[in-house]
Amino acid sequence: MSADPIPINRLARPVAGPETTKTAATIMLGLAIRDLRADAGLSQSQLAKAILVSTPTVSRLETGEGTPQRRTVEAAAKALKVDKATHDLLMVLAGRAEEPEWFQHRFNDITPGYLKRLLGLESMAISLTLYDVRLVSGLLQVPEYTACLIRTGLHRSEWEDGKLELRLAQRVERQERVLGQADPPTSIFLMDESVLRRRVGPNEVMRAQMFHLRELADLPRVVIRFVLLDALIAGNEASTAGSIAQLQFGRGGLPDLVYSEGYGRADYFSKPVLPRGAQEQAKSSQQQKDSDYERHLQLLLRIQGEACASPEQSRRMLEQAIKRFS
Incomplete structure (x- = not known):
């Protein structure tokens, strides 16, 4: 299981390459x-x-x-x-x-507006750090787990009109575009320990999901860690958040980004990049954005440093969850 540090010195993906979104x-x-x-x-x-x-x-x-x-x-x-x-x-x-984004032709009608910027950027990242409180991270979900979420989380009209299969197809394609690319990003997934127990579907679905997480944890660029229920997280903010993600794009690429999602909405905070020769003039106007970006980034760092089980302990927790649902 990889525990390599975030590759902050890695070059960005080609700015005008064929995979540029x-x-x-x-x-x-x-x-x-x-x-x-x-x-x-x-x-x-x-x-x-x-x-x-x-x-x-x-x-x-x-x-x-x-x-x-x-x-x-x-x-x-x-x-x-x-x-x-x-x-x-x-x-x-x-x-x-x-040109359109990958999701616009087939999936545009089912894609929430607040999510579109993230979907257009995450495959360009060279490093991802994601924190999810209540559910398995979307990039790690098996289709059966996702289907159960859709059926229980959406109004009946949103999955009985044939769009269930469309939503599942979008999730699979998103996963493939990010983690399935030839040079995937280094990805650190932080999930609350409760996701190992929170029932989303029958035993066979939960067992398949836990087994899938265990397999993913063996990939060279994937780290999976669980935020312990008895750990003191940085204040109460982390425990009430929906999800937070940091995207790093590497040297010469896009400004690093923090994505914070709540119920039916999301906020984006970019790392300030000042114009050449205008650093001093722009400092005051960027102060609030800088504070928002740094505040969310520090929260992610504190969760990792103060509240998470180690990758090895997290794997043992997955083994226990597989047995629990067997």
Whole structure:
């Protein structure tokens, strides 16, 4: 069972590679335009005036909100007088940003809006740390376990109209895109000890799920640890949270991200990345975002350091759970 530290020095996945997602391309495009504008000594309003768009349009482009217009990117590249290599990179990113995400054709109607950004980014991460309080992490669920959750957790109309199979197919494809890729991320899964006892389905479903977790724990880049019920977690916040995930993208990639999910909603907190040459001016405006990101990250670190069973102890707990449901 791997216990390697998070590979913070690992290079990011290719920014314009074939596996780059729409969401990742949109964000990287915005960061590139922002840095080029800062290097040119222009404000957002000055760039907007030069390319005949509104200042909010430039702001949305740089923050990765919505789908960027290719003509806007082309005009910005011309106004910023970029070299050919940079121009080509910007246009590749713009082209990818126009394409749909993997889930949009088949699964868009059943995908909650708050989840779409996460689905568009998690396969780009080189490291994942996830904490789930009440259930087995979605990336680790077997279809039978997921099906039981859907039947008990959704209104009857949401699974009796043929969408149960669609939801299961989406979950399987998501798992394959993240953990099944040729170079999967190093993944640390923290789950509350209660998931080993909380009944989601009959014994055979629970046994299959626990057995699957034990098999996954043997993979070289997967660590599974359980948060002990008698451990003092960092305040009560962790025990009432829905789930928290940290995504790291590696050197030269997207800003690291923390995802915090509650009931029917989620919040995203990016690690602040200041424009080149504008660190001092941006510090005050980034203070709150910095605090939110760091606060959630510190919570994850404290859960690992103060409340978790070791990987070896967690494996023994899985063995006991398999026997319990046998």
